[in-house]
Amino acid sequence: MLAEERLIKRTAIGSTLFAIGVSIILFQLPNQIVVETVTKQVEESQDVNEETMNYYDEAEIDGENASKVTSYLKIPLPEEVKEEDITIEDSYISQTISITIHNIDENFFNDNPLVGSSDHISNIAYSSSNQGATIELLLDNVYEYNTEYVNNSLNMTFIEPRSMYDKIVVIDAGHGGKDDGTEHFNTVEKEVNLDIVLKLKELLDASDIKAYYTRLDDTKPSNADRVAFANSIKPDFFISVHNNGDTKASSSSGTEVLYNDNEESTGFGSKELAQICQDELVEKLGSRDRGLVNGSTIKIIRLSEIPVALVEVGFITNKTEAANLKSESYQKKAAQAIYDAIEKAYEARDNTGVNSTQETENE
Structure with missing residues (x-):
């Protein structure tokens, strides 16, 4: 010593x-x-x-x-x-x-x-x-x-963690605790978000990817705590799972993913991660493709120091989608889509020659 x-x-x-x-x-x-x-x-x-x-x-x-x-x-x-x-x-x-x-x-x-x-x-x-x-x-x-x-x-x-694992992700189940998120048709967003994340956890637990979670129960970390937690671990990707709402237009439907438009270009970043998540979710859920959305005004996106994607799986204010989001089979499809997106994100990142571990060590 x-x-x-x-x-x-x-x-x-x-x-x-x-x-x-x-x-x-x-x-x-x-x-x-x-x-x-x-x-x-x-x-x-x-x-x-x-x-x-x-x-x-x-x-x-x-x-x-x-x-x-x-x-x-x-x-x-x-x-x-x-x-x-x-x-x-x-x-x-x-x-x-x-x-x-x-x-x-x-x-x-x-x-x-x-x-x-x-x-x-x-x-x-x-x-x-x-x-x-x-x-x-x-x-x-x-x-x-x-x-x-x-x-x-x-x-x-x-x-x-970075010294022990080659692949690390942080997964965030949006809302929680006293913050229900969007609630309609007897469907509560915080519950759906967590249900999808818990099913995603089963897939990640069986893989070579080390995952950390901002919450695994009905708690409410602040947005500042969520992004600080992710930044402190220095993961490869940070994915936040949410669901949408539009009380002015109950016909609104589909999937969209928010990304950080202010991120400095690294060859593979937030926008690339978001696009892969969008493609996988739309394909597996058969949902309407609403495309990517600039989410740079949202704290957990704006302050993220790693590639981040905020997934809006569907619209709880849409009666059909609310019913889908409450079903276990649909939640499993969403979890599988996000898992496949993570796998494909690693492949895409590696093909660009970007290695987050090396970048962190060189800073």
Whole structure:
């Protein structure tokens, strides 16, 4: 391990954690210890022991990924805790990883501090119950993680998605929560959007494409949060699924896709992605082709730093299309069309010689 790595180190008092460049302060609350990050230069961390300093080398991180590791954490465990006693839940949408350890005393970590790099860990919270102890990590971005259970400790390394996957997309189900979107003929847009995305997820899960989602339930991320989430992951494509409405003309029907007309030309960008989505949806749904629409005034399109397409599958204000959009078979066709569009977008992009990974690394 390099000497300049920042380490979390418990002091003799037991109420404060120190790190080079960062101090981690514990507050004792009823049944909960909250670890809060505070920026501060600390002199006292010079007594970090050799075992801690050598951890990074001893963790046996996969050789191919070793240079890609951005942060790590070593969680000590009592001898009686086995690997099967540990449950890890990754809520990447909220950038939170929860580690629940069963069969552990709630005071164990008072004398056995966590050790590791404080990089990319914004906050750590600890709680306990009769189900066990839970350590919740709040990260400063979306990261994948690897785990190893060795020498009575759980070792975790955090890696940027782009370093692990060749193909990455972000999928957004429009609206959600208190925002229903368009609602007509007993058809609610937020529900249809999510139903299509969940069916698309089944297809993506079975492919070699890594997908992240802005929501997978009835929640309402802000538009700013949606596009910031997509930009932070640095995916290849960002696709937002919506449905249309026109209360002034109930006969309005068909499919259209919005794109970013202000995007700098890269050979393959938002307009090219949108056209492929449009073609696939019209073909598979048999819907009216309304063409592409300049969506540069819409926040998630305007602020997107990657090729983006906002799909308007159909019109909920059209009685026939509303009935179609509520049917599972039609939703499956829409999901298949978007999936096929993603596959074809990769082919088209590769044929232009554009490689988003290389562009990101060269910036």
